[in-house]
Amino acid sequence: MEKKIRTINSLNTRSFSAHLDEVVLRNGVRGKRIRIDHPESAAVIPFVSNSEILLVRQFRYALGRETLEIPAGKVDPGETPDECVKRELHEETGYRAGEIKYLYTYAPAIGYSNELIHIYSGHGLKKIDDKIDDREISDVERLSLEQLNALIKKGDILDGKTIIGLSIMEIMSSNL
Amino acid sequence: MEKKIRTINSLNTRSFSAHLDEVVLRNGVRGKRIRIDHPESAAVIPFVSNSEILLVRQFRYALGRETLEIPAGKVDPGETPDECVKRELHEETGYRAGEIKYLYTYAPAIGYSNELIHIYSGHGLKKIDDKIDDREISDVERLSLEQLNALIKKGDILDGKTIIGLSIMEIMSSNL
Numbered sequence: 001m002e003k004k005i006r007t008i009n010s011l012n013t014r015s016f017s018a019h020l021d022e023v024v025l026r027n028g029v030r031g032k033r034i035r036i037d038h039p040e041s042a043a044v045i046p047f048v049s050n051s052e053i054l055l056v057r058q059f060r061y062a063l064g065r066e067t068l069e070i071p072a073g074k075v076d077p078g079e080t081p082d083e084c085v086k087r088e089l090h091e092e093t094g095y096r097a098g099e100i101k102y103l104y105t106y107a108p109a110i111g112y113s114n115e116l117i118h119i120y121s122g123h124g125l126k127k128i129d130d131k132i133d134d135r136e137i138s139d140v141e142r143l144s145l146e147q148l149n150a151l152i153k154k155g156d157i158l159d160g161k162t163i164i165g166l167s168i169m170e171i172m173s174s175n176l
Numbered sequence: 177m178e179k180k181i182r183t184i185n186s187l188n189t190r191s192f193s194a195h196l197d198e199v200v201l202r203n204g205v206r207g208k209r210i211r212i213d214h215p216e217s218a219a220v221i222p223f224v225s226n227s228e229i230l231l232v233r234q235f236r237y238a239l240g241r242e243t244l245e246i247p248a249g250k251v252d253p254g255e256t257p258d259e260c261v262k263r264e265l266h267e268e269t270g271y272r273a274g275e276i277k278y279l280y281t282y283a284p285a286i287g288y289s290n291e292l293i294h295i296y297s298g299h300g301l302k303k304i305d306d307k308i309d310d311r312e313i314s315d316v317e318r319l320s321l322e323q324l325n326a327l328i329k330k331g332d333i334l335d336g337k338t339i340i341g342l343s344i345m346e347i348m349s350s351n352l
Contacts, residue, residue, distance in 0.1 A: 002237045009187055011196040013208045016288075018194040020187040023237060027311050032189045035238035036212070036288060060286045061178045061199060062211035067286055107334045109285040110236045110243055112192075112212060116334075135203050152347055158283045158292075160336050167343030171328055 002026065002033070015039065015074055036113035042085040043072035045103075045165045046095060046122040048142060054125075055148070055162070056092050057139040068141065068151070069159040072117070081118040089122055091133045093140045098124025104168045108160055119165050178202065178209070191215065191250055212289035218261040219248030221279075221341045222271060222298040224318060230301075231324070231338070232268050233315040244317065244327070245335040248293070257294040265298055267309045269316045274300025280344045284336055295341050 002023045011018040016038045025031045046054040059066050073088040075081055082100060089097055103119045132140060143151075148166060151157050178199045187194040192214045201207045222230040235242050249264040251257055258276060265273055276296045283292055308316060319327075324342060327333050 001235050009185075011185055011187060011194060011210055013196070013210055016210065018187060018196075018210050018212070020189070020194075021237075025311055026235065026314075029311075033237045034187055034189055034192065034194050034212070036194070036210070038288075059177050059202065060283075061197075061209050062288050062290050063283055063286050064290065067283075069286070104328075104331060105334075106336050106339060107236075107239055107243070108336045109289060109291070110239050110245070110335055111217075112214075112238050112289075113285060114238050114240065115285070135201055135205075138202075149347060149350075152280075152344075155280060158281075159286055160282050160284045160293075160340060163282060163343065164336060164339055167339065167347070168328075170346070171325060171343070174325075 005030070008032070034112050036109070036115065038074075038113055038115035040075045040081060040116045040118065041072060042075055042081040042088065042118045042120065043070050043161045043165060044085045044089050044097070044100065044120045044122045045070050045169065046089055046093065046097065046125055048095070048125050051146075052142055052144050053148070054093050054095065055141050055143055056137045057141060058137055063158070066138065067159050068157065069162045070165050072161060085118070085120050085122070090129065092137050094127055094129035094132050095125045096128045097122035098126065103172060104164070106164060117161055119161065119168060121169065181206070184208070210288050212285070212291065214289055214291035216251045216257060216292050216294065217248060218251055218257040218264065218294045218296065219246050219337045219341060220261045220265050220273070220276065220296045220298045221246050221345065222265055222269065222273065222301055224271070224301050227322070228318055228320050229324070230269050230271065231317050231319055232313045233317060234313055239334070242314065243335050244333065245338045246341050248337060261294070261296050261298070266305065268313050270303055270305035270308050271301045272304045273298035274302065279348060280340070282340060293337055295337065295344060297345065
């Protein structure tokens with residue numbers, strides 16, 4: 001257990017913040033911790049057929065490069081994760097899901113962030129919009145699960161939630 | 177592509193920092209981004225037998241709760257990820273690995289961090305120390321892969337790198 005003494009300084013954007021806290025560590029010594037205070041997020045594995053999904057190509061500023069990942073985003077104030085994931089799918093791909101299924105909730109960066117990501121699969125997809133969110137997304141790609149697996153095997157998928165999404169479907173449907 | 181104009185403010189600890197940057201977004205509009213500048217990390221799935229691994233129980237300040245996770249830590253300056261993962265295994269569990277195998281590198285929090293986590297499996301473990309790092313670790317637990325799978329199925333494993341570690345072993349050894 002580590003206890004906060006005070007917040008020394010903070011950084012703020014419209015959607016989340018970072019804080020530098022002075023804390024008392026497990027052994028009684030004082031230390032400093034950076035913590036990101038982040039809203040919950042939701043991500044979706046969007047099935048456009050039984051074996052094919054949609055991925056989005058997106059430039060990630062903190063990482064300084066483009067990634068190929070499942071659609072996702074921050075849950076807005078007053079929104080549920082279910083509503084968020086449908087909105088993000090629409091904004092990022094132009095598709096609406098007839099049905100979403102909840103799969104898992106995990107914490108991506110437990111060392112410095114309280115973010116929780118809720119993962120869903122999306123089914124019964126229909127294209128309802130040709131326009132996508134061009135502030136963030138540079139391309140939408142259609143891949144089979146085999147193609148995505150092959151990209152992971154080559155080490156080409158950097159994004160954690162995309163790997164977890166694919167894996168958690170397997171784990172949840174296994175009989176172990 | 178998003179380009180940095182300037183860094184407005186920063187938070188610093190000994191091992192990493194957070195920055196608030198003013199940037200130009202894809203569509204030409206100015207915006208703000210928080211980015212964590214983090215060293216690389218390494219994590220290990222430590223096999224104490226063919227079917228059993230070690231997990232550590234640790235209080236995570238940013239999350240405000242205890243988690244059960246594979247041993248991991250930040251790569252020190254001048255250290256390789258291989259060296260880091262052996263050191264962290266020793267510090268957190270008291271065990272030395274006879275052999276480590278590299279599995280994958282992924283980015284846990286691409287929205288706001290440049291952290292990369294290198295994942296390994298550890299084999300030929302020998303206990304060489306009874307003392308563990310009590311600033312961080314409250315307990316070391318021995319679980320079968322079946323037990324860990326069951327915990328994930330119940331939604332009890334919050335830590336992303338632990339789920340990815342288990343999954344990536346499966347993906348890398350599959351014939352797809």
